Amino acid sequence: MKHNLTIILGLTGKIPEWVKGSLIRTGPAKFDLGDNFTLNHWLDGYAMLSKFTFDGDLVKYEKKFLQSDAYQRAMKAKRPVITEFGTSKQADPNKSLFGRLVSAIMPIELSDNNQAAVFQLGNDVFATSETCFFRKIDPSNLSTGEKHDTNKCFGTNIACAHPLVDDDGSMYNIGSTVITGTKYNIFKLPPQASNTSSKDLMKKSKIICSIPSSWTGEKSIK
Numbered sequence: 534m535k536h537n538l539t540i541i542l543g544l545t546g547k548i549p550e551w552v553k554g555s556l557i558r559t560g561p562a563k564f565d566l567g568d569n570f571t572l573n574h575w576l577d578g579y580a581m582l583s584k585f586t587f588d589g590d591l592v593k594y595e596k597k598f599l600q601s602d603a604y605q606r607a608m609k610a611k612r613p614v615i616t617e618f619g620t621s622k623q624a625d626p627n628k629s630l631f632g633r634l635v636s637a638i639m640p641i642e643l644s645d646n647n648q649a650a651v652f653q654l655g656n657d658v659f660a661t662s663e664t665c666f667f668r669k670i671d672p673s674n675l676s677t678g679e680k681h682d683t684n685k686c687f688g689t690n691i692a693c694a695h696p697l698v699d700d701d702g703s704m705y706n707i708g709s710t711v712i713t714g715t716k717y718n719i720f721k722l723p724p725q726a727s728n729t730s731s732k733d734l735m736k737k738s739k740i741i742c743s744i745p746s747s748w749t750g751e752k753s754i755k
Contacts, residue, residue: 542592556585557672559599559660561648567611574619579604580648580660582675599660599668600677603646615644618663645680649694654704654722655729661694669731683708686735687720702726704734715746 561578565571572578580599585592598604603615612623622642645666652659659681661667669678683692689708696706702724709717719742722734 537595537597539593539595542594544590544592548587548590548592552587554587555672556587557651557658557670557675558583559648559651563598563604566607566613570612570623572613572617572620574617576648576662577613577617577620577646578648579607580646580662582651582660582670584672584675595675597675599647599670601645601647601668602680603644615642615646617644617646643691652696655725655731655734657731659731661692663691663694665689665691667692681735687718687738688740689718689720692720715748717744717746718742719744 559580559582561575562581563579564577580601582597582599584595586595603613603617606614610623613620614622616622643664643666644662645664645668647660647662647664647666647668649662650660651670652661658670658672659667660670665683667681667683669681670676671678683689687706687708688710690710690712692708693706696704698704704722704725705719707717707719709715718740720738720740722738725734
């Protein structure tokens with residue numbers, strides 16, 4: 534599978550005149566790595582960005598792999614070296630024996646393989662998944678940009694991949710925290726405009742509701 538591809542698609546029928554602009558999606562795409570290693574779960578596939586541009590009777594399709602840390606390290610090692618949803622990490626052959634030992638005893642490193650959804654925040658576009666990381670992408674050429682951490686941006690250790698936008702432009706999402714106590718947090722970002730900086734909106738985000746978990750990990754199931 535080629536990493537980058539641009540083609541002009543043939544059409545059957547006619548595209549409605551009001552359909553104009555671009556549609557960007559992300560999804561799991563690469564499952565097979567070197568030496569016949571295959572990832573275990575549909576959600577483990579490394580993310581590919583797809584873009585459909587509608588212009589009159591023409592549709593241009595472009596695709597490009599999201600250059601996440603998880604993807605780049607897996608391509609180099611021919612193994613997933615960060616645990617994905619259903620596939621445990623493997624020893625990185627590019628690390629020294631000491632480095633592999635340290636990796637084995639360190640806490641789980643969350644993946645930035647953002648294969649679940651794409652959302653717009655202000656004048657920026659991001660790819661995300663059910664993890665603590667989301668990635669800025671350039672909608673003009675699908676290049677991968679800065680990685681953001683939900684803990685630093687919204688005060689949650691992880692966040693849902695599907696934020697909702699209210700009629701007034703406010704964005705809502707739910708995340709969870711475990712470090713400061715297991716609870717669910719609903720957070721809000723203020724109404725946005727296309728010329729608003731995403732970083733400014735992130736700075737203005739706030740947790741509007743916290744719901745403690747019924748299970749703390751200390752209780753046994755009866």
